Amino acid sequence: MVVKQVSADQGPLVDGSDSDEKGLEMKRAPSQNAVSMWGATAILSSYCVSSSTAIMPFVFGYLGFVGGPLMMGIFFWVCSTLQKVVLDISLANPGAHTMPESAAVAIGPRAGRLAYFCQFLNQQLCLPAYLLFVIKSLKETLYPLGSHTDGLNLFPEWTRCNILWLVVPLLPAVWAINSQRSFQDSGRVCQVTAIVNVVQVCIIVAVVMSNPHGTTDSLAPSAPLWGTNFALNNDKASQGYWVKVFQAMALFNYCYEPCFIATEVMHEMKDKRQMKKSLDIATWTMFAIYCAAGVVPVYFWGWQRRENGLQELGHGKFAVLANICLLLPSSVDFLVTAISLNKMALEVFDPGIDINDWGAGTRAKWFFVSLPAMMVTLALLCFVPRITTLLGLLTSCVIPTAQLLLPAAMAIMASRRNLLGRSLTSAEYVAIAMGVNxxxxxxVLGSSSTFYVIFFQSDFNGSFFCELVAG
Known part of the structure; x- marks a missing residue:
């Protein structure tokens, strides 16, 4: 998660001429702290994982506690295989230090611009998603403060207003974004985050195992279904409800997205050849974490799970700890992504700016560059309040293009132009074909379900600022 600012610092080669394809030389500051193999593994395996574990019961509930992991395993294998080809393109062409630059080498400047746009849009759309997870975990941690269902009336009614819980974390976030511009020892930070993710999953498993009939806050136990109900229908109470099934499938794209950071991480490593091993370890570590976080609740409590699984753990001390394990990494993800987004914007509007200058002029530029991203984040949280719908905006076009379609095209073109230094293997050809499909x-799944919910199911009845915003 911490390496996203590397791509922003470097920027893609997107202005260009055809000659840019062969010579991607850019001014880059030398790495002060080379990343080890385990540091790279921690970075890849901790990026947005804490928030993804929270939605795993929902995903595996609609896809089945056997069918879900099977589909996820296939998806992860295809993505990691294509990502390794992208890494090979970068290794064989040393000037390509980012995924957009590798796309420009393999296909052309337009592909580089497309990759850069996907990366920029991914970061912008991630901000409200991360902040919503922060808000949800903060409210669960401080329960009953802010709860709409608290019958004890321990706190004033205004404390239940959602807009308060949106503004409270947003104000310190803006301060933090304007007080930091870079991060050191990212590998060590991510190693801590990776441990927090494991702790969170252990708590989820422990709470579910100790409450086989559910907690007072979980949905009523239902039958644990092993596979997806492909008899799709429009019944919201059915496991075959097409909107939820499509959302669950599309959410794989949110749960695993190394395409935005893997190339940059590799070029910060002591030994770049170890990156593939780091990617493999990280991929299947994430797979194990997600399976534990999703399969256990679905198997014991049934298929009908909330979009945020941590809300079903109750309000005991272990549930509070699990929400803290979501709160801290999500806060860091938000901060780093926002800083990275600022740097990417400054690459366009003021490429000569010295971000190490803390004078009043540079501070003002940084502040005003950060405002549009915060305003878009606020608007999305107001009008697209559900977690799955927010994530659907990411999974409908941005991540599938950057993680599957573009790498598949890069692999084919790089092979044809002898930019890999080797031939593609049979497994890679299978991954390319599967990746395109x-x-x-x-x-199709992400866009149809997301925009159907936005335009046909969004309900704005009730108190907008207190019940609907960040609801």
Missing amino acids: IGLLSV
Whole structure:
């Protein structure tokens, strides 16, 4: 998660001429702290994982506690195989230090611009998603403060207003964004985050195992279904409800997205050849974490789970600890992504700015550059309040293009132009074919379910600022 600012610092080669394809030389500051193999593994395996574990019961509930992991395993294998080809393109062409630059080498400047746009849009759309997880975990941690269902009336009614819980974390976030511009020892930070993620999953498993009939806050136990109900229908109470099934499938794209950071991490490593090993370890570590976080609740409590699984753990001390394990990494993800987004914007509007200058002029530029991203974040949280719908904006087009469709095209073109230094293997050809089909399917599933919810199911009845905003 901490390496996103590397791509922003470097920027892609997107202005260009055809000659840019062969010579991607940019001014880069030398790495002060080379990342070890385990540091790279921690970075890849901790990026947005804490928030993804919270939605795993929902995903595996609609896809089945056997069918879900099987589909996820296939998805992870395709993505990691394509990502390794992208890494090979970068290794064989040393001037390409980012995924957008590698796309420009393999396909052309337009592909580089597309990759850069996907990365920028991914970061902008991640901000409200991360902040919503922060808000949800903060409210669960401080329960009953802010609860709409607290019958004891321990706190004033205004404390239940959602807009308060949106502004409270947003104000310190803006301060933090304007007080930091870079991060050191990212590998060590992510190693801590990775441990927090494991702790969170252990708590989820322990609470579920100790409450086989559910907690007072969980939905009523239902039958644990092993596979997806492909008899799709429009019944919201059915496991075959097409909107939820499509959302669950599309959310794989949110749960695993190394395409935005893996190339940059590799070029910060002591030994770049170890990156593939780091990617493999991180991929299947995430797979194990997600399976534990999703399969256990679905198997014991049934398929009908909330979009945020941590809200079903109750309000005991272990549930509070699990929400803290979501709160801290999500806060760091938000901060780093926002800082990275600022740097990417400054690459366009003021490429000569010295971000190490803390004078009043530079501070003012940084502040005003950060405002549009915060305003878009606020607007999305106001009008797209549900977690799955927010994530659907990411999984409908942005991530499938960057993670599946573009890498597949890069692999084919790089092979044809002898930019890999080797031939593609049979497994890689299978991954390319599957990547194109899964990518296109993800776009259809994600866009249809997301925009159906936004335009046909969004209900704005009730108190807008107190009940609907960040609801």
